[in-house]
Amino acid sequence: MPFVRLDEVSVTYKGHGGEVEALSSVSLAAEKGEAWAVIGPSGCGKSTLLYALAGLVPPTTGSIFIGGERLLGERRETSIILQDYGLFPWKTVYENAALGLKIRHYSREEVARKTRDILIDLRLLDFKNRFPSQLSGGMRQRVALARSLTLDPDLLLMDEPFSSLDALTREELQNNLLEVRQADGLTTFLVTHSIEEAVFLGRKILVLTSRPGKIAEIVDNPGMGALDYRNRPEFHEVCSHLRHLLRKGNGDG
Ligand SMILES: Nc1ncnc2c1ncn2[C@@H]1O[C@H](COP(=O)(O)OP(=O)(O)OP(=O)(O)O)[C@@H](O)[C@H]1O
Numbered sequence: 001m002p003f004v005r006l007d008e009v010s011v012t013y014k015g016h017g018g019e020v021e022a023l024s025s026v027s028l029a030a031e032k033g034e035a036w037a038v039i040g041p042s043g044c045g046k047s048t049l050l051y052a053l054a055g056l057v058p059p060t061t062g063s064i065f066i067g068g069e070r071l072l073g074e075r076r077e078t079s080i081i082l083q084d085y086g087l088f089p090w091k092t093v094y095e096n097a098a099l100g101l102k103i104r105h106y107s108r109e110e111v112a113r114k115t116r117d118i119l120i121d122l123r124l125l126d127f128k129n130r131f132p133s134q135l136s137g138g139m140r141q142r143v144a145l146a147r148s149l150t151l152d153p154d155l156l157l158m159d160e161p162f163s164s165l166d167a168l169t170r171e172e173l174q175n176n177l178l179e180v181r182q183a184d185g186l187t188t189f190l191v192t193h194s195i196e197e198a199v200f201l202g203r204k205i206l207v208l209t210s211r212p213g214k215i216a217e218i219v220d221n222p223g224m225g226a227l228d229y230r231n232r233p234e235f236h237e238v239c240s241h242l243r244h245l246l247r248k249g250n251g252d253g
């Protein structure tokens with residue numbers, strides 16, 4: 001049984017200006033531990049899909065199953081990382097990373113142990129007493145990632161987490177994410193605008209058409225997972241394929 005299953009999921013927003021169909025009939029099946037990337041033109045419903053997976057936006061029609069259960073709202077084991085890090089400026093790196101555990105009333109020892117382990121994994125331990133204002137954008141995003149990972153999620157949802165970073169910092173964080181997610185059976189969905197990022201971090205790449213988002217193709221990317229994948233010919237082949245699909249989806253190819 002797949003870990004995440006979407007059956008014909010559509011989302012229509014009803015607002016002052018009438019109805020907006022954001023997602024149309026999206027079906028997919030993700031195995032446990034699989035890495036997915038979601039890519040498509042601006043406004044095609046990528047964030048909507050992520051919010052639906054988080055249980056924050058209910059499907060207008062269709063249904064979502066996670067771990068065999070129908071999703072009816074937020075679940076504890078799902079973590080979501082948004083584009084603006086969501087860090088508290090008056091809390092240190094350590095306090096920010098530990099926050100989720102504290103809110104959930106873990107014991108002091110457990111908070112300390114889990115937070116420390118993750119800070120080590122993400123090479124942040126040396127900076128644990130710094131405040132967000134004393135960190136680079138890449139480090140702030142690592143703290144946000146640390147906070148999500150301390151909660152031991154089984155599903156990690158990320159909405160363009162690296163888009164505000166410069167190219168090198170971005171690659172470094174992509175590498176970090178690849179390393180930490182391989183450690184256990186974490187299933188991930190990463191929304192991105194970047195073709196290269198989708199191919200580096202998505203074992204399956206969901207390509208959406210422009211609004212309303214429909215599936216253009218689910219691209220299989222078996223070479224994903226190696227740190228040097230960016231330098232391999234298959235990487236560039238998958239990138240070209242995506243570029244072609246996205247051009248077609250925009251109606252100019
Ligand atoms: N709360 C809302 N009410 C009404 N319409 C909305 C709402 N949220 C999003 N939309 C509309 O739904 C469509 C899909 O939005 P969504 O944010 O999911 O797209 P996206 O692919 O994430 O875009 P971007 O790449 O710019 O982040 C857009 O046309 C957007 O204007």
Ligand SMILES: [Mg+2]
Nearest residue numbers: 046047048159
């Ligand atoms: Mg978005």
